[in-house]
Amino acid sequence: MIALISSFGEISATEVLIAFVVFSILYLLIKTYRKNVPEGTKPVPGPLPLPLIGNLLSLGKNPHLSLTKMSETYGDVLQIQMGTKPVLVLSGLETIRQALLKQGDEFSARPDLFTFRLIGDGQSLTFSHESGEVWRARRRLAHNALKTFSISPSLASSGTTLVEDHISKEAEYLVRKFQQLIEEKGEFDPYRYVVVSVANVICAMCFGKRYSHDDQEFLDLVNLTDEFGAAAASGNPADFIPILQYLPSRTMKNFVDINKKFTAFTQKIVHEHYRTLESNSIRDITDSLIMHSQEKKLDANSNVQLTEKKTVNIVNDLFGAGFDTITTALSWSLMYLVANPEIQEKIQKELDQVIGRERRPKVSDRAQLPYTEAFILEMFRHSSFLPFTIPHCTTTDTVLNGYFIPKNICVLINQWQVNHDPKIWKDPFNFCPERFLNPEGSSVNKIESEKVLIFGLGKRRCLGEAIGRMEVFLFLTTMLQQMEFFKQEGEKLDMSPQYGLTMKHKRCHLTAKLRFPMLATA
Numbered sequence: 001m002i003a004l005i006s007s008f009g010e011i012s013a014t015e016v017l018i019a020f021v022v023f024s025i026l027y028l029l030i031k032t033y034r035k036n037v038p039e040g041t042k043p044v045p046g047p048l049p050l051p052l053i054g055n056l057l058s059l060g061k062n063p064h065l066s067l068t069k070m071s072e073t074y075g076d077v078l079q080i081q082m083g084t085k086p087v088l089v090l091s092g093l094e095t096i097r098q099a100l101l102k103q104g105d106e107f108s109a110r111p112d113l114f115t116f117r118l119i120g121d122g123q124s125l126t127f128s129h130e131s132g133e134v135w136r137a138r139r140r141l142a143h144n145a146l147k148t149f150s151i152s153p154s155l156a157s158s159g160t161t162l163v164e165d166h167i168s169k170e171a172e173y174l175v176r177k178f179q180q181l182i183e184e185k186g187e188f189d190p191y192r193y194v195v196v197s198v199a200n201v202i203c204a205m206c207f208g209k210r211y212s213h214d215d216q217e218f219l220d221l222v223n224l225t226d227e228f229g230a231a232a233a234s235g236n237p238a239d240f241i242p243i244l245q246y247l248p249s250r251t252m253k254n255f256v257d258i259n260k261k262f263t264a265f266t267q268k269i270v271h272e273h274y275r276t277l278e279s280n281s282i283r284d285i286t287d288s289l290i291m292h293s294q295e296k297k298l299d300a301n302s303n304v305q306l307t308e309k310k311t312v313n314i315v316n317d318l319f320g321a322g323f324d325t326i327t328t329a330l331s332w333s334l335m336y337l338v339a340n341p342e343i344q345e346k347i348q349k350e351l352d353q354v355i356g357r358e359r360r361p362k363v364s365d366r367a368q369l370p371y372t373e374a375f376i377l378e379m380f381r382h383s384s385f386l387p388f389t390i391p392h393c394t395t396t397d398t399v400l401n402g403y404f405i406p407k408n409i410c411v412l413i414n415q416w417q418v419n420h421d422p423k424i425w426k427d428p429f430n431f432c433p434e435r436f437l438n439p440e441g442s443s444v445n446k447i448e449s450e451k452v453l454i455f456g457l458g459k460r461r462c463l464g465e466a467i468g469r470m471e472v473f474l475f476l477t478t479m480l481q482q483m484e485f486f487k488q489e490g491e492k493l494d495m496s497p498q499y500g501l502t503m504k505h506k507r508c509h510l511t512a513k514l515r516f517p518m519l520a521t522a
């Protein structure tokens, strides 16, 4: 009897303890979930989070798909908890336009994330948490440098620095390389060669040099992007559960190593530029940034100064952003072309009619090639290979669609959701370039084309958008004018995307044949 009472007493104590813990957790959950918001505004809806991990488990392997599904329940503005941190998720074209364009300043910062602090020694223009006058000045500097050494012929120090020339030469080189590989092996892995040609374009602009397709050091560097993208993708648990930053992780170790390699690569070139700089002959973007860093003062009306490191580090961002995105776009394009040979044929017919075979494509041909343009837009939309923009962060308390949004909250912009939203696209999962054409097929419908979200919008919109669009167009048209691409007989195309900052398909080998004998010169 005594034993029963004592054991009964012991059970009661445990029960009381359990009840207390459960009650505390519930209280904390409800407190976090039912936030107090200013009068006249609503709290942002979202799923109930679990303690410590929040909603991380619901994101799964493909956060863009899980968050698209969640937006069907909670709407365009929803909040999840990633580990210990609240995160706002925006969907819907109009809501995203409202946030990034109409309320652009309020949504313009980057969150202070662990992985972002590891990029470019924490001084990255793209990823660092800094915003305000210094960040704006750095963005302006980067924008002007890109313009000078890409688009504006009158400002470039010599005609050879123009991006169109670089792209055409590299695209021509690529065609010859593919032809050589077909003769030697009958097949090739397009990604392996496209990445070097594309990286050479941004190298020419930033550093005034190009690398051979067999340069092992360069190949190792440009092939690191998959691992970089895996760690820098939206939703890395290490950014939201602090303890994970101290536990051994192969992904994070690789990420640190990659950043070190990138910084070491650009620093070596920057030092060489310092050594050989002549102020009356600015050779490339690196020279131009060094000259600016020596002037230091931002502009006549400002007292803010830029450190040399912050200025020269811009080149790291431009180089990094300038090749992975475009290589991924071209590699998806080739997959869609071999998967849809009738589309490839239509593009080639258009190229034959407008450009013929005697000269190479130019940027100025774009307006006369509506089907090709429509194909590129559909490739951007359907693949949505940048499923989210880089995460944003609010600079102040604000209200969006009536919901209260606090200062400093991390914001994910779901570009994939917009590009597959059945409310704005008919049969969104069909690959159909015609959706962008007018009924006669003679021009691209501007309103439809502006619905595709792949370069972000507003204050953080991609700085390289004009170059990016030009590069994808010129590489593709130069290749398709001369070559027809096929999948290998018996090979199954696996086009399922692997989630990351930029989503890639599985690498595969293709084959190709020349459409007509090669011209002696480009």
Ligand code: HEM
Pocket (backbone or CB within 6 Å): 125, 126, 127, 139, 142, 146, 202, 317, 318, 319, 321, 322, 323, 325, 326, 329, 386, 388, 389, 390, 391, 454, 455, 456, 457, 459, 460, 461, 462, 463, 464, 465, 467, 468, 469, 472
């Ligand atoms: C098809 C090609 C490209 C695509 C799809 C693309 C897409 C993007 C996206 C989605 C962002 C983030 C926008 C945001 O956070 O709201 C971005 C940022 C950026 N991109 Fe691109 N990009 C491309 C090519 C390029 C190129 C060629 C360059 C440089 C030469 C470049 C430089 C940058 C920079 C510097 C940023 C950071 C802007 C900032 O944080 O203020 N991009 N890009």
